[in-house]
Amino acid sequence: MRRVAIRLAAFAILAFSAHAFAAEARFVLITHAPDSDPFWNVVKNAIKDAGQDFGVTVHYRNPPNGDLADMTRILEQVAAHNYDGVITTIPDFDIVQAPIRRIAAKHIPLITFNSGTDRQSEALGALLHIGQREYDAGKAAGERAKAAGVKCFLCVNNNVTNPESFERCRGFGDAIGADFKQSTLDSGNDPTEVENRVFGTLSKRPDIQAILTLGPTSAVPSLRAVQKRRLTGKIYFATFDMTPEINQAIAAGTVAFAVDQQPYLQGYIPVAMLAIMRRDKMQNIDQARKTLLADANFQRRLKLYGLIPHFGPRHVATGPSFVTRDNVELVEKYAGQYR
Numbered sequence: 001m002r003r004v005a006i007r008l009a010a011f012a013i014l015a016f017s018a019h020a021f022a023a024e025a026r027f028v029l030i031t032h033a034p035d036s037d038p039f040w041n042v043v044k045n046a047i048k049d050a051g052q053d054f055g056v057t058v059h060y061r062n063p064p065n066g067d068l069a070d071m072t073r074i075l076e077q078v079a080a081h082n083y084d085g086v087i088t089t090i091p092d093f094d095i096v097q098a099p100i101r102r103i104a105a106k107h108i109p110l111i112t113f114n115s116g117t118d119r120q121s122e123a124l125g126a127l128l129h130i131g132q133r134e135y136d137a138g139k140a141a142g143e144r145a146k147a148a149g150v151k152c153f154l155c156v157n158n159n160v161t162n163p164e165s166f167e168r169c170r171g172f173g174d175a176i177g178a179d180f181k182q183s184t185l186d187s188g189n190d191p192t193e194v195e196n197r198v199f200g201t202l203s204k205r206p207d208i209q210a211i212l213t214l215g216p217t218s219a220v221p222s223l224r225a226v227q228k229r230r231l232t233g234k235i236y237f238a239t240f241d242m243t244p245e246i247n248q249a250i251a252a253g254t255v256a257f258a259v260d261q262q263p264y265l266q267g268y269i270p271v272a273m274l275a276i277m278r279r280d281k282m283q284n285i286d287q288a289r290k291t292l293l294a295d296a297n298f299q300r301r302l303k304l305y306g307l308i309p310h311f312g313p314r315h316v317a318t319g320p321s322f323v324t325r326d327n328v329e330l331v332e333k334y335a336g337q338y339r
Contacts, residue, residue, distance in 0.1 A: 025056040025084040025278050032091035034066030039241050046267030053297040054275035068095050075099035085109045085274035090116025091162040100124045111270040115164050118315045130269050132261040132319035138168035142175025150236050153210040155184040158218035172212050187218050194221035202229045210236035216243040247332045261319030264338050265309050305338040
């Protein structure tokens with residue numbers, strides 16, 4: 001009995017030590033997003049959930065106005081501190097690469113997500129990239145529009161400081177056979193400005209058959225512009241990402257579909273992967289992936305929110321998937337929170 005008690009006590013000490021080790025971990029997640037963009041609320045909820053599930057602290061940092069110069073300064077500050085793990089977007093490779101390389105050079109575990117490409121992530125020394133291939137997503141959206149007879153479109157880009165955003169427009173344009181450069185509008189982020197610019201463009205170009213918006217920030221004001229031009233139901237409207245307003249428009253038939261990149265996964269998975277690798281004292285992506293997929297909390301959240309990650313040999317694809325009138329009820333319950 002004494003041996004059994006000693007073994008149980010030793011196991012309890014080891015278990016406590018492992019938990020304490022994980023609890024001490026401090027991660028930081030940096031994005032390029034302005035405070036006004038509702039897309040990132042879902043990411044923040046995912047960060048919080050992953051921190052709770054894996055017993056780690058995650059600091060969220062971003063430039064309040066979406067200024068990449070401010071983001072660069074944040075990255076430089078992060079590089080000067082000894083975080084246990086860093087997660088960041090790559091909105092413009094040339095602008096942010098220097099401070100990110102300094103982080104990697106300090107051998108701090110690094111994961112990139114959302115903006116950027118697999119190749120850029122690898123070049124910066126990151127362990128993996130989690131997100132959606134933007135050109136492929138845009139092209140898949142364009143193929144749906146082409147099937148509906150669309151040949152001319154307006155791409156409303158409210159994030160022109162992010163070069164990857166244009167890949168969505170380019171993919172859509174290639175799919176329908178249109179020049180994406182001539183079809184792209186720099187809308188800005190102010191809702192009134194977006195609405196006015198879209199309204200003005202529709203007034204000058206009656207040939208536009210479809211509108212593609214790159215997120216809720218541009219989608220909702222663009223819908224108002226369409227309504228004011230009395231084109232609701234007459235113009236093919238598609239968008240990236242979701243909010244309750246967008247889901248309502250999909251259900252009403254005003255919006256054909258939303259491209260869903262599952263932002264919850266973009267926030268949850270990098271935190272979970274870093275926590276697992278720190279806890280298990282390794283940087284084996286394949287083993288961390290297997291451990292995550294076997295985690296009961298992760299599986300519970302996937303089932304609850306109807307999420308499907310696509311794990312590759314190294315990187316993780318979170319999209320694209322499409323929310324249409326046929327399946328909008330499945331995600332409407334959690335729109336803006338977990339979907």
